[in-house]
Amino acid sequence: MRRADEPDDRRTLERRALTEWPEQAGAQVRSVAVAGDRAEVTLTVNGHHDYWVYYRRGRVGREERVSGNGPTLGWEDPSAIGW
Template sequence: MVDSGRAEHALHELALAEWPPAAEARVISVSFVGPTAEVVLVVNGDYEYWMYFTRDDATWVLDHDGNGPS
């Protein structure tokens, strides 16, 4: 079972690490479905971006990402 508070914190860090500080990226939501997590960000103040992670043992791995939900 996933500790959602701890997982959410880890996913925030992973998602934001992909963006340079100038992008001013911020996480607006994290949701879980089984071993998969969807992280939605706002980049540059108005651009929404989706990142999908899969849990592999104790690690979250980026599965796919893009400019819309999938």
């Protein structure tokens, strides 16, 4: 797994993950990881609540596939999770 090393891709993923949260939630990006056509964005919300958002690159760009308060194991492996 590699980290998002293209600044534009990383910024796009960060913005997309944060748009779901109101400003009062104080959501902050902790990390962005990319593996092939999949990406994981980890957030901290309200100063202590962890939240994960997963994307897959499709024909029209990255699309959110799943999100929640726990990490998705095997997110980077298409043979494990067939989004």
